Amino acid sequence: MSHTSCQLFLASGSPRRAELLRQIGVNFTRVRIDVPEALAPEESPEQYVTRLARTKAEAGWRALECAGANQVVLGADTLGVLDGQLLEKPQGQAHAAQLLRAMSGRSHTVMTAVALTNGASTDVALVRTQVLFRELSDSEIAQYWHTGEPVDKAGGYGIQGLGAVFVREIRGSYSNVVGLPLETTAPLLSKYNVPFWLGRE
Template sequence: MQSAQLILASASPRRRELLEQIGVRYQVRTADIDERARLDEDPLDLVQRLAKQKAQAVWEDSDQTLPVLGADTLGVLDGRLLVKPEDFASARQMLLSMSGRVHTIYSAVALYHQAACELALSTSQVWFRRLTEAEIAAYWQQGEPCDKAGAYAIQGMGAIFAERLEGSYSGVMGLPLFETAQLLQKIGIRVL
């Protein structure tokens, strides 16, 4: 087996799948950081700060021979973050608020290498069709939205709600591959 090309500062199965999709070899180390927004911190600043802090924390805790890739993804509707639902009631409210409307997904990628940091941002718009109460209840019962920010997974059953997407499908999943590949190529990691 070939050795890792980088360290992924994330335990996300989706991010691992996406890196594998483009043939990047990696090892996983997670960062224990406070992911709460700071007072008056806007979502764009928050997503970029979290991606950078995850990568930096793992970089500082490593032997600094492999670059470290950190990422964070946030959904926003009406200026509010679309977080993981606490229960059915919060999932229902979130999905109803997105029903028939467009929401924004910000996905930031940070790459630490030789004490430098490169940062990239992907912004996507997702249009949801109108959802019924019955669909929302059935979707919740299916189990997918329970641990997903925004109470849906674009790569899963939740895709049936997305009428249109402008931007990065992989970014909505959690790791924008276009931006990630560009950062990796800057430091000599080829994806093709």
């Protein structure tokens, strides 16, 4: 294995993924991509999230101006599943309320797929976490919408923010629910010679 450190590029606009990478001391540069997100016919949620992560990483690699041997791109996608249905980003207040009512008092699954590519090879890992919500009242759901937090979150809540008050229990990786399972991402970074735990300025 080469001891030359590789430069990481993040093919994601998610502020939460960026913060998680910074949390474990990873230096990275964002790369802009445009990947359509639409479920294909007969595609399972697992297949969908895995395909999107791989497609984002590979699109990020193609977007590099002069991709070289010491460059690696990370792509990721996170989604929630309840009763086999995707928990998508809410399309308005009524949709957000519908999502949160469906999760109230029940457990749902959050899946994140993480893909790393160096142009020659690509690795993809899929992580699942069970999240149990307490019973939510209609007034809480309405108040939560007006905080603005649910708007851009899959499932209409953010566990790392105000939505933490809804979560009774999680089984599995917490960082996975935020958007990047660090316990799975770190070994992948090591495999591709991307250092973490770097000193902070």
